[in-house]
Amino acid sequence: MLYFRNDYGAGAHPAVLEALCRTNGELTAGYGADRHCLAAAETIRELCRSPEAEVHFLVGGTQVNKTAIGAFLRPWEAAAAASAGHICVHEAGAIEQGGHKILPIPSRDGKLTPAMLRSNLGGPVTEHEVVPRLVYISNTSELGTVYTAAELSALREACDEQGLLLYCDGARLGSAMDAGGTDFADYARTCDAFTIGGTKNGLLFGEALVIVNPALRPGFRNCMKQQGAMLAKGRLLGVQFEAVLRDGLYLELAAHANRLARRLAAGLAARGVPLLVPAESNQVFPILPDAAVDALRESAAFEAERKLDGGRTCVRFVTAWHTADADVDALLELL
């Protein structure tokens, strides 16, 4: 069975697993106060060229979004996000459970623009409404689209104009950096806080949260504990991030996945298969006849994104660090 279901179907990259095994016998302090977490945090600050940034390590993506947004906002404040945003749709109401409304902004490609912020959030707010305060973007977006450095800068500027915080969910940040030509420092420069996703790029689990804006730091560790988001053997997170960040492996893995997605997209184009949005990173959204989708299920694992009219379905193929060229070629053969 060919595997294009998602980028978290396998375990860890061998280098990550090796690091976990090598350090397994160490006896350290818990909850992230160990030398591995300290070192990984320092590496991240260096990569971000942001020596004052605060770095926290959490286990999962919904967890870090919920904990961060809940800690950053006051009760009367709301987050805004593209209507396809992960927090809008696929986190089972986690942000609302924490007390905050999400203002969805219509977006065809899953990305936000300064113009969208101005038209959707720019008006006067009465005391009968929530106050927009934080803009959530995901890079890569849920549709695989990618922000460039210039686009991030423009969003930063729009946020500054409107007194908004900019938060980037980087569950696929490696893929976004490879595809969009950005580096860690671009996020530290433009975002108040952002995450570096490990789960979908070679770790067993783990998201690093980088808090650049000093005003957002107080109480964060208490919030983590309160949300059940402080891992007892916290060093497991530090060890894994060390393994991928120190020598550039993080970007290598993402580049590999992106390259295979481009190979897949090229093959689909050659076969005349239309895409929902252009394939920019490691998620590809071809539109196929329903019959073809059904047939394909026998040989390949993937998800249906949405049913379209005319007997067609948009499906999602995801490539990952462990996807092989041969897998892509075999998938194209099947189509």
Added chain:
Amino acid sequence: MLYFRNDYGAGAHPAVLEALCRTNGELTAGYGADRHCLAAAETIRELCRSPEAEVHFLVGGTQVNKTAIGAFLRPWEAAAAASAGHICVHEAGAIEQGGHKILPIPSRDGKLTPAMLRSNLGGPVTEHEVVPRLVYISNTSELGTVYTAAELSALREACDEQGLLLYCDGARLGSAMDAGGTDFADYARTCDAFTIGGTKNGLLFGEALVIVNPALRPGFRNCMKQQGAMLAKGRLLGVQFEAVLRDGLYLELAAHANRLARRLAAGLAARGVPLLVPAESNQVFPILPDAAVDALRESAAFEAERKLDGGRTCVRFVTAWHTADADVDALLELL
């Protein structure tokens, strides 16, 4: 440095690590819908002799307490717990953040009794007060004390009389079973829900939640997601629990830790060191002169439980699956 700080200072038991490495390359469904989680859940149902029980795998202890109690209670209902209970003190207000008051019940040894439930929770409740609904116990307790099967049965009976749910936090359930002579089925028989702690007994991380009461099951997976408590690579939890539960390793590791704690307690008794409470499981609470505590810190890692009068401090020594007899002897030498 001798290590008696806690039972989550090391990584995983070799058998657990081996299982993780062996299955690392598998490509499975995410979020716990994989064959390892299914098999581990089935094993747990068998051990519990509770074929209908629902089993969920979560990452950490605060996370499972917060998710379960939040899912089980209605907004106007409260949890009751011994005043030293983990949810009362050491979870940074996680239960209250979820909207529920905790009614603390004074208890010298960290355990609850039917009499305590009757005197603290038995009176009429006006509509200006919260309604006690769930009794939280931890076994072993935060003071290392242990419930017997008869005590669990008596609590069940008291809960039935008063219309209360019984929830057992089994972060150290292996130690409790070894020390108290209980087995998994005793918990399935007496509790509405309970956890089987992995983090403190040989796993990298992981708590299994067993929901016995069918009324508590609806919506639980959605609640997990909403709380950021659904691990993407969920199979890591199934693989680890399989590794320790299938062949009895879970109890072996706990028995080892308990045996070393008894060895330590015997040595302390021989040296005339008083204990805060009798040492029943893998946590020992000796009372030492402050000067001795300070001196000990140079050679051993441990935590101070509380400052006492008369220049004395109660400290906590915790043994674990990786503690060696020689460690205990060396610690006793130092005293």
Added chain:
Amino acid sequence: MLYFRNDYGAGAHPAVLEALCRTNGELTAGYGADRHCLAAAETIRELCRSPEAEVHFLVGGTQVNKTAIGAFLRPWEAAAAASAGHICVHEAGAIEQGGHKILPIPSRDGKLTPAMLRSNLGGPVTEHEVVPRLVYISNTSELGTVYTAAELSALREACDEQGLLLYCDGARLGSAMDAGGTDFADYARTCDAFTIGGTKNGLLFGEALVIVNPALRPGFRNCMKQQGAMLAKGRLLGVQFEAVLRDGLYLELAAHANRLARRLAAGLAARGVPLLVPAESNQVFPILPDAAVDALRESAAFEAERKLDGGRTCVRFVTAWHTADADVDALLELL
């Protein structure tokens, strides 16, 4: 200054004020356990032909929506509402503060239809999403449109098909009943719970919540207290509802307001002023040139609903029990 700003600008209808003065010296139990509340609740049950319905008296509209929806839903469940719904827009995130996502359903006229429920809420829900559980409608809607008895029955049927609760925010229920030809029993027959709004129809304040569905009753009084929604001198609510419900005054006042709105709409039509939506109840939404709006502000109090293109603005004129025919004529003169 002509007053068309809203229907809560004056105090109470004289009959209500007289009842408050007449009973002022009584010494009664607090929190709604007095004979006036009991009698008003009984009157409501009779009007609803629903002898088992539970009736609670709360102070305000946002308060009753927040308390009821928070009490009715489990943590993983969501409310659905027309995108213009009061809970979506004008309650400052009250429902989300209570932990629940609102699923907005696009609607041009502020009303929901069975087809909308089926297309927006009918699909399968994964455990990564919230579970739609309660349908919120407002009658009259925020745009003054009105449900007929047949429309309510159709919604009830659609809700039953999909396992949904139907909740009607009746802040302007009197106006809705007069305009739509419904009576109290139509709501008791079709809704799981609904409110009878007093604030906007002659009371100083007060909303009666009728809980028809027995499954929604447990714990409600505790929830009221927990939300700060239990009035100490609760009888003030009973006294006021008695005053308007016993002899049909409630409907008379609403009919008066509706009649004046029709008079206003007829006058606007005669002058060729277009409306945003047809005027069905006591809110009228004419579309005027911006210059006319500015000029009008000097002589009349009203609210701008929204800015339109082409230099036009949609404004809102609201009539009330205290509006006079002469007020309407004077307003029409000004246009």
Added chain:
Amino acid sequence: MLYFRNDYGAGAHPAVLEALCRTNGELTAGYGADRHCLAAAETIRELCRSPEAEVHFLVGGTQVNKTAIGAFLRPWEAAAAASAGHICVHEAGAIEQGGHKILPIPSRDGKLTPAMLRSNLGGPVTEHEVVPRLVYISNTSELGTVYTAAELSALREACDEQGLLLYCDGARLGSAMDAGGTDFADYARTCDAFTIGGTKNGLLFGEALVIVNPALRPGFRNCMKQQGAMLAKGRLLGVQFEAVLRDGLYLELAAHANRLARRLAAGLAARGVPLLVPAESNQVFPILPDAAVDALRESAAFEAERKLDGGRTCVRFVTAWHTADADVDALLELL
């Protein structure tokens, strides 16, 4: 039936009712943006000698406590209160529903002292615990005891030392000022925020919240709306507070109630009836034989505070602005 059940059993003082009737026909802006609220707020600022203080008018005591504490605290912060505090016991978990733990401080007389703050809140706090941030006092306390100006100053100093906010629930502030010799300015000088209770001192309903600390002001109106705590016909609150504050009526009514409580306490002393705590304000807590309590219920309305051993019960007699000397004498006769 003699009425000593509470101080909110009657309607409003005639002067308050007269003001409501007199202004009933006015057509004003809603939600507290009317001239009566503005004037009442200005009067309060003058009485407090605090020209910058922000004043909000809410309907009830639990509502104002929940809204204020929820707005003032960050998610990881907790309130501390005497264990008998209203927020601890009689608000159905309102503060916890808003996400915050309450740290109860044992107190025999319902009051807090600097020493209690130091011993209960002074220790180091780990990130696994909530951070104490706000000290809740009630004046008068739930046991009728009263703070002097010197005691308030001492609490302020202790709070400053520990970085704590001081919040005073003044549901019975008039009684506290009369009994303790304090004035409004004493609260503005020592508290970060406090309430001026109207419900229990002659109003139909209403609590004024005075926010002295500028850091606590942002977003408060949005929080009020979000909590359903913004009265549509907000002027009703302004009108009532104007009526009692402008000419000293507020203190007169409280002084009357206190005088009758002293008369009652003197009579009880003459009869050798012991009190639970000394009678300082308008609540008196005599300890009576159970049989006497039962007999008394036939002729008087009052509440049992708690069952004591030895066949005795502590009951609560409350005097109010409408209690007559003859009522007190008749009650004493019955004993």
